[in-house]
Amino acid sequence: MSRIVIAEFxxxxxxxxxxxxxxxxxxxxxxxxxxxxxxxAASADALxxxxxxxxxxxxxxxxxxxxxxxxxxxxxxxxxxxxxEAQGLKVIPATGANAxxxxxxxxxxxxxxxxxxxxxxxxxxxxxxxxxxxxxxxETAGKTLGLIGFGxxxxxxxxxxxxxxxxxxxxxxVLPASHPAFAAxxxxxVSLDELTATADVISLHVPLLDSTRGLxxxxxxxxxxxxxxxxxxxxxxIVDERALTDALRSGHLGGAALDVFDAEPLPxxxxxxxxxxxxxxxxxxxVTTEANERVSLxxxxxxxxxxx
Ligand SMILES: NC(=O)c1ccc[n+]([C@@H]2O[C@H](COP(=O)([O-])OP(=O)(O)OC[C@H]3O[C@@H](n4cnc5c(N)ncnc54)[C@H](O)[C@@H]3O)[C@@H](O)[C@H]2O)c1
Numbered sequence: 001m002s003r004i005v006i007a008e009f010x011x012x013x014x015x016x017x018x019x020x021x022x023x024x025x026x027x028x029x030x031x032x033x034x035x036x037x038x039x040x041a042a043s044a045d046a047l048x049x050x051x052x053x054x055x056x057x058x059x060x061x062x063x064x065x066x067x068x069x070x071x072x073x074x075x076x077x078x079x080x081x082x083x084x085e086a087q088g089l090k091v092i093p094a095t096g097a098n099a100x101x102x103x104x105x106x107x108x109x110x111x112x113x114x115x116x117x118x119x120x121x122x123x124x125x126x127x128x129x130x131x132x133x134x135x136x137x138x139e140t141a142g143k144t145l146g147l148i149g150f151g152x153x154x155x156x157x158x159x160x161x162x163x164x165x166x167x168x169x170x171x172x173x174v175l176p177a178s179h180p181a182f183a184a185x186x187x188x189x190v191s192l193d194e195l196t197a198t199a200d201v202i203s204l205h206v207p208l209l210d211s212t213r214g215l216x217x218x219x220x221x222x223x224x225x226x227x228x229x230x231x232x233x234x235x236x237x238i239v240d241e242r243a244l245t246d247a248l249r250s251g252h253l254g255g256a257a258l259d260v261f262d263a264e265p266l267p268x269x270x271x272x273x274x275x276x277x278x279x280x281x282x283x284x285x286x287v288t289t290e291a292n293e294r295v296s297l298x299x300x301x302x303x304x305x306x307x308x
Pocket of ligand 1: 075076098099148153154175206207211233234235260286297
């Protein structure tokens with residue numbers, strides 16, 4: 001029997017299989033109690049985390065008998081993967097398990113931002129009847145979606161967007177334009193510059209790496225088509241937040257949605273106040289009832305296999 005430490009929220013439906021075979025500590029608040037987390041890490045054969053536990057430095061050093069890290073999600077920027085590997089620790093992400101939730105968020109948000117009519121309920125309820133101001137929304141069909149990163153989420157987003165009548169173009173720094181995934185989804189592979197200049201909606205689906213940090217800075221945002229919409233569900237740090245709010249306030253961009261931020265949780269009274277047609281969500285694009293269950297069952301299964 002091994003000891004499994006779960007330091008963040010995991011869907012309860014995945015726990016019985018782990019408990020049947022192993023000694024399990026499930027404490028979703030452990031991530032916020034560093035001394036206890038470090039103490040529990042010392043006895044862990046497996047550690048399961050979401051995106052808040054920083055598996056590096058002191059925590060990594062404390063994982064002396066640990067064989068596997070299960071990540072309840074996809075991005076690995078909270079985990080020192082080379083450090084884990086050097087220590088013989090296997091890192092297992094829940095690849096693809098929450099991709100559909102993110103893809104649905106992308107197309108729903110693209111429609112909402114292009115239409116621009118849904119964030120005025122207060123004015124309607126107050127009897128202001130802002131009909132003239134909300135009569136210039138745009139249809140989604142016929143618009144071009146530009147996907148940066150054409151992995152699991154990019155590909156699912158392409159399928160949903162094409163179902164709405166959008167044209168889809170994509171840029172992936174790793175996949176060559178000849179890769180069959182593009183043709184299979186009816187997507188044209190283009191350069192980053194062409195995508196930036198021509199897409200009506202740009203959605204980011206790349207990991208946070210040195211090569212993607214600051215990818216959407218002031219210059220690239222200025223190169224976007226006037227009135228275009230930017231959606232970032234990938235990671236904070238990829239979009240320059242101040243350049244984005246400047247572009248919304250100046251009217252260069254028609255709308256934006258951010259699910260991820262430089263600092264999470266986002267501090268109060270920051271630079272996003274009173275920005276037109278901006279949707280902010282607290283890193284939940286991939287978090288739905290269905291995705292929670294899929295992600296947790298996948299990681300439970302993979303951790304059980306790794307401990308065998
Ligand atoms: N907000 C959320 O709730 C949430 C949920 C899941 C994933 N994510 C984020 O979304 C990202 C994408 O997830 P995924 O499952 O599609 O990952 P994935 O690994 O399937 O796809 C990522 C793609 O990005 C490409 N890529 C890497 N560097 C690039 C660059 N510089 N320019 C263009 N393309 C590049 C890769 O070749 C790959 O095809 C994750 O890294 C994660 O950070 C966020």
